[in-house]
Amino acid sequence: MTSSRTLFAAAMLAATCASAQAAEFTVKMLNNGPGGMMVFDPPFTKIAPGDTVKFVATDKGHNVETIKNMAPEGAAPVKGALGKDETVTFEKEGVYGFKCAPHYIMGMVALVAVGSNLENLEKAKGLDQNKMAKQRFEPLWAKAEAK
Template identity: 90%
Template sequence: MTPFRTLLAVSLLAATCVSAQAAEFTVKMLNNGPGGMMVFDPAFTKVAPGDTVKFLATDKGHNVETIKNMAPEGVAPVKGALGKDETITFEKEGVYGFKCAPHYIMGMVAMVVVGSNLENLEKAKGLEQNKMAKQRFEPLWVKAEAK
């Protein structure tokens, strides 16, 4: 085997191994769950860059969308359709906040932490939230800070 072919084979094998290591997580959107009424389950998910989170519209009156300014700089916002599953692959490290738009007033929020470089943590924590969302985020901030 020529050196070029050996290098190509090693590169392809390495790329396959990296993509095989990416994980998929599931978060359910529920009317009732372990955290109460109108919840994401789990409300907190820690992933590595390249991992995917599938938000399942288990109960159909929900969506998932990014909370404004609660994602790392330069990341495009997500706005899922009502009653539809949404799959998100996370490439950039940081803290991501999500809500169900119809039930945000009831505190239906979730957090995804990607990697360990949480440069946007303090900015995300400082965002104004309604009373219920703020209450539900409190234990999630503790988990995020624990890295």
């Protein structure tokens, strides 16, 4: 009886420690910010597997969604509603590209790098982007590559 209680206590402690280690990050969707007009702030976030990013819609005209083919294989796509916050927990390592659909043409993009195994980075960098998005992604790629 005592050993099953000990195992249960150990399991509960491990679960508590695992959830305590996970972190939550906030990325704001802004009309104007440090990077100019129509930006995610910060535009780059480096996190660990199991961490969460809360995308905060500071205006009713913003959303967040995964850029097609810019996520690790098997990762669930994200498509938030306009004007609504979206919270995403990242389990798979790799890079994830996000856009605000209405403002993508203006280069409103963000990059989340999860863990150290960024094997989809080169594929993500090679995807065709509009001029503004491509321009804003350039410094983000360099941040993802810096370990």
